[in-house]
Amino acid sequence: MADCLFCKIANKEIPSLTIYEDNWSLGFLDINPLSLGHVLVVPKEHAENILDLKENLIGKLFSAVKNITEALSDAFSPQGFTIGINHGRISGQAVDHLHIHIIPRYEGDNGGSLHSVVKNPPSEPAEEVQTKVKQAVEKLRNKR
Ligand code: 5GP
Ligand code: ZN
Numbered sequence: 451m452a453d454c455l456f457c458k459i460a461n462k463e464i465p466s467l468t469i470y471e472d473n474w475s476l477g478f479l480d481i482n483p484l485s486l487g488h489v490l491v492v493p494k495e496h497a498e499n500i501l502d503l504k505e506n507l508i509g510k511l512f513s514a515v516k517n518i519t520e521a522l523s524d525a526f527s528p529q530g531f532t533i534g535i536n537h538g539r540i541s542g543q544a545v546d547h548l549h550i551h552i553i554p555r556y557e558g559d560n561g562g563s564l565h566s567v568v569k570n571p572p573s574e575p576a577e578e579v580q581t582k583v584k585q586a587v588e589k590l591r592n593k594r
Contacts, residue, residue, distance in 0.1 A: 529556055535549070
């Protein structure tokens with residue numbers, strides 16, 4: 451995509467502090483790190499989000515995430531990680547090219563868990579939720 455920041459980083463038109471590269475994915479340091487070793491992992495081919503990412507690239511991207519997490523473990527020995535995607539404006543996605551945040555977590559870093567991100571429990575009974583989602587899953591299966 452001509453005007454996409456992370457496409458430009460993936461194509462080396464814009465510099466980044468790259469720490470990982472394979473044929474399909476690139477990992478580079480976030481310009482505003484939330485912790486020591488905060489990395490963004492992107493598919494080289496443009497996709498706005500995970501729904502937009504080609505099926506055959508999903509495993510490749512996740513494999514890069516695993517490799518980088520392993521390297522960060524080795525480099526900085528954090529106590530854990532928060533790994534996630536802001537999908538859509540409402541969730542905080544600022545760059546419209548899929549990127550997975552790998553945020554090393556350290557004792558006393560004042561961060562929370564994913565459970566602290568949203569406080570909006572549903573009023574619908576869980577069984578109703580299950581039925582709706584299962585129906586949607588079946589519909590998709592039948593379409594493919
Ligand atoms: P989002 O809010 O879309 O999930 O995260 C976008 C991330 O990209 C932010 O954490 C931000 O610091 C990072 N970022 C934005 N522009 C650049 C850039 O030009 N280079 C790098 N390395 N990171 C960037
Ligand atoms: Zn892009």
